[in-house]
Amino acid sequence: MKLAKTIICAGLWCGALLAGQTRALARGVDFPLFDTQVHFYSSDFVQFPLHAQHAYMGEAVMTARAAHHPNDPARVDSDWRRMGVAAGVGIQYGAAYRSDNRYLLSVAAHSDGKVTPVVIVDPDTPDAPAELARLAAAHGVAGFRKIGKRAPDGSYPWLASEGMLRLWQVADQARLVVELMPYPRSPDPRFLHDIGQLAERFPHARIVLDHCAWPAPIGAPSYGFDASYAALAQHRNVYLKVTTENFARVHYDKALMRGQVERAVHLFGAGHVMWGSDMGNTMIPYADMVNHALAATAGLSPQARKDVLDETGRRVYAAGR
Template sequence: MRMKDRSIGPGRREVVAAGLAWAGAAMADARIAASREPLFDSHAHLVSPDTIRYPQVPADAPGATANLPGMGFRQFGTARPVPGAEAMAGWMKQKGVDGLAAIQKRGAYGLDNRYILDSAAHYPHLFFPVVILDAQDDATPGTVRDLAARGLAGVRLTGVMASDGGFPWLASDRALRLWDTAAKTGLVMEIMTNPFGHPVEALPVYVDLALRFPGVPIVIDHLNWPDAHGAPDFGLDAPLRALAARPNIFFKFTTINMDKLQDAGISSAAFLAHAVGLFGAGRILWGSDMGNTPGSYAELIGRARASAGHLPMAARRAVFHDNGRRLFTRRAGV
């Protein structure tokens, strides 16, 4: 009797199982590789534990953190460690963060920028200071020139729409003198129109400034506070999309955005992938918002890495490291 041929190779079930095992191992390897990629934190607030040397503004002062309106969405971190310079340096080393933009915390220090400047002087290859100044003060351009000679990375402007519908803190004649100084000194200009200050109405002003100062990198904090929506536009609507045509405008994606999305039940990874597809991987910068958003630094780093899950390696590297490092260290030569 003739025997039926029987394969001595693996059967279909074995092949499928092996394929699934390989795919799972590959995904695990990718996650491990991503967890080891270096980070540059483009948005962290340093706060001194020494309140005698670096006193904070009174709680009832205009612009103080305790005196600001609520965020309007839940925040999911719980810990609130004090991000002093020494502590931050240690946390960064533990988590593979090789530098950060030290953003002045106006709600804590107002326009007194001494702490971030002193911290940057002590850790010149780690912290790159971004100060907040009054753009309508006649002395500000001279102050910026002096600070630029001492390693300043950028200037942050914050405010709300005026009663006449304008944004004088951004684009008045006096403010434009500051922009001209930034252009001549190679500084980054960072903008945060407060979420209660009509940020959508400020978008045409951003475009005008980008056209007027094409050599100045303009960084928009928190992607200008988009509403938390899902597909297809994820809240990045037509007025914001119009900024894609201006190559010197960049956008920060921060834990504030992640909290807002999580509160609405929307995937941060899906949102970020959409934003990268819209603006390009070279124009989005990750920032932890440490010192403002609740959470330990390890927790904020973990959430950041999770939000990168839909990005290919090159885009992930750009958003979470290269873009921020290129912009905020370009004057430091590191």
């Protein structure tokens, strides 16, 4: 099957901005939304074979999901139009493709500029820095994503391994995004401290913490954003991404969701907090994802709400472009 038949052409996305504005007004905000976390995957296993052997949900589940419910441009465009989302960020889905970025890059190339790609590159390969620089220059890639586990001694050696440091340098020089997600899914002051040190060392890299680096799902006064977050907020190249996963961890309680977002904005400023749906990974209807985001930001000032739901993400992922 030819690529033209596999990927929906740019025309699919035409008019999305106008539709986004119309739907956004219908949802009670006067601006289109910008979704900073969408994971794309295709049912075309010939053109884009899966590499799901190590998928966290299991290879069989990932394969069935892609085969029967692909998160492809047709689905995403339809949901974006319906829910007032004008554009967003495609985050390479390691569970499906690991560091084979071809599908994401194809989606972005045919999106009429609506999808900004963030790739995965293997820091242990010698050509990783050159590959990241090439992808940024040739394909408009905004940065790279890295997921890593906590070591038995409580450290995160992958954050500053020899290979990662080379990628940090490229990101710093080109002002790219370094998107990070630690495991396990629990708050860790040591991780946040290490991020602060790297933020100082690479001040031009834009560090985005997926799912806000897992703040504890608790209530007032901290809502999980404790003193270690307050210390990290002093580094102005660090950004928090609040997602549906954060809302799920507080069981979609509106008061707790609002508390989370308002506390994050209080510490970091609305210009350093952004929303991402986690579409393609979190398996609830997209309309619910958007409605949770709208509910969680309802207590913010109009400008702060626009920052979180639109302007912060749009600005941060324009890094290097």
